[in-house]
Amino acid sequence: MPRPSRDESIDDIIGIAVSKVMASIIPAIQGQIASMAAGEIEKGVVLRNGRKPRRVPSRPSRSRPRGEEITKWAADKRARRVPNFVIELTGGLDTKKKIVARYGENAAFEKGKPAPKPK
Numbered sequence: 001m002p003r004p005s006r007d008e009s010i011d012d013i014i015g016i017a018v019s020k021v022m023a024s025i026i027p028a029i030q031g032q033i034a035s036m037a038a039g040e041i042e043k044g045v046v047l048r049n050g051r052k053p054r055r056v057p058s059r060p061s062r063s064r065p066r067g068e069e070i071t072k073w074a075a076d077k078r079a080r081r082v083p084n085f086v087i088e089l090t091g092g093l094d095t096k097k098k099i100v101a102r103y104g105e106n107a108a109f110e111k112g113k114p115a116p117k118p119k
Contacts, residue, residue, distance in 0.1 A: 070111075071110060076106050
C-alpha cells in the first residue's frame with residue numbers, strides 16, 4: 001500500500017480504507033440476504049399451498065425412549081443422571097462424583113443385583 005501524501009487528512013485516509021473494505025464485503029452481505037429472503041419466500045409458498053413445511057432433524061436423537069426403565073448403569077464419562085435404583089444400592093450416594101470416589105470409574109450397577117465392591 002503506498003504511503004499517503006502529507007496533504008491528505010486522516011479522515012480521507014480512513015474514508016478510502018473503509019470504502020475498500022465495504023467494496024469487498026457488500027457482495028457477501030447481498031448474497032446472504034438473498035438466500036435468507038429466498039428461504040422466507042419458499043416458506044410462504046409452502047404455507048399458502050396448504051402443506052406444512054417439513055422439519056428435518058439436525059441429528060438423530062441418542063436418548064433412550066421415554067417410559068423405558070433403566071436396568072443397567074455405569075459411572076462412566078458419559079453418565080449424567082444417577083438412577084434411583086443406584087442411589088438405593090449405594091446407600092444414598094446421589095451424584096456420579098460420589099459414586100466414582102467410592103466404587104471407581106466405570107463401576108457397573110444392575111437392578112436386582114448387589115452393588116459392586118467399593119474400591
